[in-house]
Amino acid sequence: MAKIAIMGFGTVGSGVLEVCRRNAAAIARRAGEPVEVKYILDVRDFSDSPDAALFVKDLDIILADPEVKAVVETIGGTRFAYPYVRRCLESGRSVCTSNKEMVATYGAELLALAREHGAAFLFEASVGGGTPIITPMHQCLAANHISRIEGIVNGTTNFMLTKMKREGMSFDEALRLAQKLGYAETKDPGDDVDGRDACRKIAILASLACGHHVYPDNIPTRGIRELTSLDVKAAESLECVIKLIAWYREEANGGLSAGVEPMLVPDTNQLAGVDDVFNAILVKGDMLGDVVFYGKGAGKLPTASAVVADVIDALKEGAAVHDSLFWQPAEKLDHMLEDKKPCSWCVRVRGGAYGFSLPMEPVRSENGQTVCRVHNATRAQIDALAVEMKARGCELLLALKQMPA
Amino acid sequence: MAKIAIMGFGTVGSGVLEVCRRNAAAIARRAGEPVEVKYILDVRDFSDSPDAALFVKDLDIILADPEVKAVVETIGGTRFAYPYVRRCLESGRSVCTSNKEMVATYGAELLALAREHGAAFLFEASVGGGTPIITPMHQCLAANHISRIEGIVNGTTNFMLTKMKREGMSFDEALRLAQKLGYAETKDPGDDVDGRDACRKIAILASLACGHHVYPDNIPTRGIRELTSLDVKAAESLECVIKLIAWYREEANGGLSAGVEPMLVPDTNQLAGVDDVFNAILVKGDMLGDVVFYGKGAGKLPTASAVVADVIDALKEGAAVHDSLFWQPAEKLDHMLEDKKPCSWCVRVRGGAYGFSLPMEPVRSENGQTVCRVHNATRAQIDALAVEMKARGCELLLALKQMPA
Known part of the structure; x- marks a missing residue:
């Protein structure tokens, strides 16, 4: 029997409990042992819940229990989630999360921490909800x-x-x-x-x-x-x-x-x-x-089912998963990852579309605004066009790139 | 260093060798060790190949080498592939295959054999070519x-x-x-x-x-x-x-x-x-x-890249993968898994569409044939309609179900 804890009993967290119970047999087979939610950490009052006995308000209770092998983080944000997840990983517990903000901000650090402590840090549900993409x-x-x-x-x-x-x-x-x-x-x-x-x-x-x-x-x-x-x-x-x-x-x-x-x-x-x-x-x-x-891309049970699939992987694979699920820390750049490639655009302009440095083909007009095509231009050229138009009393209101077919 | 063997050096088999070499560094990182093709089993003559030294004609050479941890099967069909794969699994080697005929025919048996011998039997490339679906x-x-x-x-x-x-x-x-x-x-x-x-x-x-x-x-x-x-x-x-x-x-x-x-x-x-x-x-x-x-769904390198991903999994996970990748043996049914659900159809008929037990709405005609819609009918009712039409000198030439939107 593998015991797990859920941190944060909101939409996804309560979905994790529901998925674990509804598909318990299939989950047990695939994890190689039954999976049971032993604790739910939430600051709110759930004393009226049929699962009231599972709720705790103190992470130390979970960390002190050697039966808990993996922890689900569905608090969201980074203020509480990030230090809690660090403590779970430092204690050697695997963590499965749907928290994209935390992974996008601290992913490299948490992956390294997991590896260091022989734990898994998994986040399939952070992108695409229940749709498999990370794995x-x-x-x-x-x-x-x-x-x-x-x-x-x-x-x-x-x-x-x-x-x-x-x-x-x-x-x-x-x-x-x-x-x-x-x-x-x-x-x-x-x-x-x-x-x-x-x-x-x-x-x-x-x-x-x-x-x-x-x-x-x-x-x-x-x-x-x-x-x-x-x-x-x-x-x-x-x-x-x-x-x-x-x-x-x-x-x-x-x-x-x-x-x-x-x-x-x-x-x-x-x-x-x-x-x-x-x-x-x-x-x-x-x-x-x-x-x-x-x-x-979202929804309670789809997202929760991806978290539970991660729990199964964490229980089975542990830190070995990080041979492939890993990226290195890096400094924040002091510039943006700008797109320098030329492409086709649709620009919405006011006040005229002719005689500028980039040729514009009108597509459709309404209320004094015209959407025009601009071919083979970079973002920098479009920005320059906006400046040029302004200088002549016109306005470039919006520029959209076109994807290739 | 993990050594592997390839059985069958056709399109996919040669693709596996190419993928292993072209993306060697990424594969090594993800497998936790470098992956090297040590043998290629093929009955044909490859003495002019730059890789001539790798070719063997006898499976026993591969099975006698304790360095070989996993074997790729890309022979196709079942006549040679099936007994060879059995022998590999019985020797404790994991097998990764793109062979849908073999998996569809002997899958349950080979999965059980793999489990019994602590090996993995993986076949991501058997469906969808390189597109991930089985995993x-x-x-x-x-x-x-x-x-x-x-x-x-x-x-x-x-x-x-x-x-x-x-x-x-x-x-x-x-x-x-x-x-x-x-x-x-x-x-x-x-x-x-x-x-x-x-x-x-x-x-x-x-x-x-x-x-x-x-x-x-x-x-x-x-x-x-x-x-x-x-x-x-x-x-x-x-x-x-x-x-x-x-x-x-x-x-x-x-x-x-x-x-x-x-x-x-x-x-x-x-x-x-x-x-x-x-x-x-x-x-x-x-x-x-x-x-x-x-x-x-096909192609040399896409399919080969799925086989190589399986090789990485086989080296890392071994038989543990079969807690979730598994199905039980079953007897062949003595009936077909017929569709008994009513649905909408398009039927192509010759010789008249009116006055039969199922109402038909003509959609389009050409050269004496008419395609008609039939709503809410089962396959059995369509089969009965064909008999009924024949008895009246007409003919139901083709019946196609319509999927829901």
Whole structure:
């Protein structure tokens, strides 16, 4: 019998308890022994719960119990989660987490700490919710060098973009609906709509691909707040759809770039058909070519089932998993991982589109604004165009890259 | 240093050697030690090869060398592969294979043999080529009960169907092109076009999902030979595309069914956009919901890279992997796993569509044949309709199920 503890009894944490109980037999077979939740750490009062006896408020009780082999961290954030996870790993307990902020911020350090103490630090659920991505990347693609990742990794914004396209909603209407359905935070939806959540996820995948820590702070991140229905309709007339894409690329010369930004995705691209709260992540291996992993990016039971799969791996494999699931510490860069590659763009402008240094082809106009195509330009050229337009009393309101088909 | 042997130096076998050399450093890091190919078993003459020194013609040489920890089987078929793999496993060597026919036929027996001798028997490359599916299913979805699988698992037929749809080719034209490009066998393309290859792959996935051996012989299998351009065009006017679907389903009452057959896939379904030689497999977990794995289903280096990832797992995990990668032996059924569920159909008929026991709505006609829709009918009812039509001098030429959107 393997005993585990859950830290943080919110949505995912309570899901972990439910999954462990509902699929106990299958989990026992695969772990090689039954898995039982012995403690739940939460500061809140659960004395009315049928599981009241499991709750503790002090991490030391868990750490003092030699029966506890692995700990699930589903507190979220870093303030409590980070020191608690450190203490668990230092005590030789494996930790399984869905906490992308913690992994994106302290991943290299916690991986090294786990290795040092003979424990596993696993985080499949931190990207893609329940959709397998971390394990396939480091295990199934172990014989590949990964040079490119492109994904729709935030379900909330993908739901909103789907509503803006299909039902002609504005950004505000789509956000209100997402909040009503519980997909977006009511108080501050910024983590989702400003791209920070997607940025943390691509930082984790980029770190795994390149082998050293990539900090979210170094990844240029743009959200979807500025998108208008004119952008959506212009994309449609170009046989594209707008998606919030998190991407990572290693150039032939070894240089890295990464970003989170709304992009025009051609209808023929695999990512174009990924709608609603679904996620999809494309990974390019040098031997394998492109593979795509698709599924729901969030939700209580899907995410919890990924955490429980990690618990099984942690119990079976221990620190050996870190031969492949590992990246080195690295300093934060003092510059951003800017995209220097030329590509096609859609720019939304006001006040005129002719006679500037970059040729613009008008696509669609509305209320004095025009969406135009610009071919084969870098981000720096687009930034220069914005300055040039301003000097002539015009305005470049938004610039979106187009992905290849 | 871990030494391995390759049995069968064809396309995939030579790819394994190439992958091991090209990505040696990454493989060494992930395996925890360098991996070196010490022997290649092949009956043919490779004395001109730069690797001539590695070739042997006698399995006993490999088995007598205690340095060899794992053996790759890429001979194909069962005549030689099966007894050789048995002998390797009996000697305690782990075996990694891309051989779907052998796994579909002898999987349960070889898994038990591996376990008995403390070895691993791994076959990620047997389904989906290099696209991860077996490992995600038994490891990442370990906390799930899998009740449904639907996939495009044969790249050759998917390429042909894509050509029939996009370029209006006939079956014969598409087959000739597939043969010319090396996707289909020139001599006997039956394994692909008659669905046997897809049948073996779904038998493997079904066995893994339900926990006991499912024999290809018990899976009703229909190929794509009878499809005409009228079927393709009728599907298009119903906003569907025809795909060869391999599927498995566990009903609420625990009954199993499975099949391989061309089906109408609505354009909105994730599988509809999977074109050319690509594969995609949808797996439904009770906790996770639907996930889809997408990638190239074949090819030398993709397939070889999956075999090499298995070699790394075999060296690291050994027989422990079979706590989750396992199914029990079972007798061959004396009946087929027929689909008893009612669904929508497209039937192609000659000689009249009115006045029969099942109402038919004509969709499209050509050269005296008409494609009609039939709603909410079972396979048994369609079979009865065929008999009824024949008795009245008409003919039911082809019946295709429609997948849900």
